[in-house]
Amino acid sequence: MTTRTPFNPTVRSLAVVIVSLMALAACDRQPVVGPEPVVSERPDHAGPATVSNANVVEVIARHDGPDYEFVLSDDVIPAGWTTFELDNHSSSTHFVYLARVPDGAITGASDEGMDLLEYWTTHITRPFQFFMDTLIDDKAPDMADFPTKYADTFFPYWFDHATPMGGPGFTGGHLTSRTTVNLEAGYYIVECYVKNAEGDFHSYDGMISLLEVRGQPSNANEPRASMHVHLSTGEIDVDQDIRPGLHTVAVHFDEQSAYSHLLGHDVHLIRLDGDWDAESTADWMNWMVPDGLVSADGMRGPGTFVGGAQTMAAGNTAYMTVRLEPGEYAWVSEVPSEVGMWETFTVPFGNPTGGR
Template sequence: MSYSTFLSKSLTKPFIAVLTVLFIYAGCSEIPNTTNDAVLSGQEVHSELSSASHSSPNVVEVIARHEGDEYIFELSTDEIPTGWTTFRLINDSHSTHFAYLAQIPQNAKDGAVEDGAELLDYWIKHVTNPFQFFMDGLLPEKELNFENFPTKYEDTFFPPWFGEALPSGGPGFTSGMTTSETTVYLEEGEYIVECYVKNAVGDFHSYLGMIELLSVSDEFGDGEHQSPAYTQEVSISSENGIEFDRHIPAGEHTFKVTFEDQAVYEHLLGHDINLVTQGHGMSAPNKLNDWMNWMLPNGLESSSSSDLGPQKFLGGVQTILTPEMLAGEEKATAYFHVDLKPGRYIWVAEVPDPKSKGMMKAFTVSQGAGR
């Protein structure tokens, strides 16, 4: 039996089961579904979006850039108050990136203190590096780096507390030299901000340095109950896939994104939602469908030469997942801001085989629509 087969059979399936159980039983704070339910007309969209940085008290700019072989996230601030927060992902590179947020569980914080390690370094050692070791084992051409093997948790491979980390949203896939904006509600806590898109040889960007720490204080900012006004709605669920009104006019929009429920899929995460323009290289539906699974050798691979990966991702909302959502007892809401030009687009989730799950839907914005 090959090493990759061993990993997929003896590690992946049991870990998915453990992860699901941990998510269901892990304690967590409720994600408020607070919204002002303001729907903007086309005449109001431009002024609303242009003043977003003034009306939203929490604005975090995340600059993605490359310095040689190092991949870097630069955060405009590393501490914000609790409440609605707009993340502006400025992709100053030629590779696709996103900014996935995960709330770090208390057991991980305790472990870092016990080991006398910085929290981010502790996470990288026990989560980021083992994931790279796992990925390398799936790539027959790669040589394993046993410095990344998780000696402290070799029996379980990943730390027991990893399933308690709560995916908390963030900007979706954003192509090179593109900026995207996403608004999510964050509770008090410490959050990992990372990109796990892979480079041309299968290294996660987080493994190459694109990972940072964000602290959310227990103070309530002015944006505690100030969710953005929106122009369109889109929802996603494990049962019905992606649902939306296909008659979308051209122009600037804020999409209210509703996660109706959640599930843990084969790639160890829940569903998210992303927007990509159709007709650019790997943006062709069949190629896109396969690309959205990081566990496949070529999945989520992107290169600065634009030879790999879809050519025009516009952003979206990363996975938001709580035990209550897994149980179908809670929904989550986030907001995605985008300027739509006439053309063909695809909503797609980063899950294995999104098309079969109803999570890859095409639509057209016509030349004559809009203001």
């Protein structure tokens, strides 16, 4: 498993991009328009009934007004194959993104005498919010969030070495999703960077935690897949002959690339409830779009997301467990809409898989 993010831009190029975008934003701001209001809160359960022989970390997503948080069932777990169950206890959309903390951050936190999570939010989360705020019309960035210590590079050098390690994808209000990844020992940031109605990242408002993975790998087996999704640069290759029922979907990161929004590709599953505009959904999924990624109370975002696999370096595989009812679905990657990275498929009526 790689410990370096091959597609992360260098800190210098990231800083150049951000400084350039900040200059652009000053003269070309766009109004913030919220997505459609909540349509329904479906009682059905997107996740599976059981998972056996696996480490399971439950992550409850909840918020009360301006306060957002994750509640983790464990904050210290063994290494190896680990299933993250995102239980969304709110009406808005969330995900769980895992990033392995690089050694430079651990040393830096020690040098500055700071708790590791506080150190990360100070040098990563808050500067990202500062940058985001410059893109949002009529929102004044909080100068306290400006990365004074790294004014030239915007982010510390070690951010280039943070490794994206997947996690459950976008999951609609009051739904549950499960995604399994293989984790080596280390510290992991667990966060959701969907935004609230004011354009604050949920992580900025508290939906960010620290997970320690410690010791020898557990005996949890690598899941066995019933479906496969292959991700390469600008492309999603999916199975089209699919039975209804419970599936374990292997998401293979065959290639990885940095796109114009500075992130790599991932994949998310949407249950289509009627007419679907793929391009506007992809725009919503782009964090750099001022009104993109907004989902808060009464603002669920486009469509019904039922999970997925957050971004990982090339060569990794994540496993998503999902119950597919007959209907229309789309796999969509969280990349700029001009890339056009989405694929639709139909789950026919017929004999279900044997899972319960």
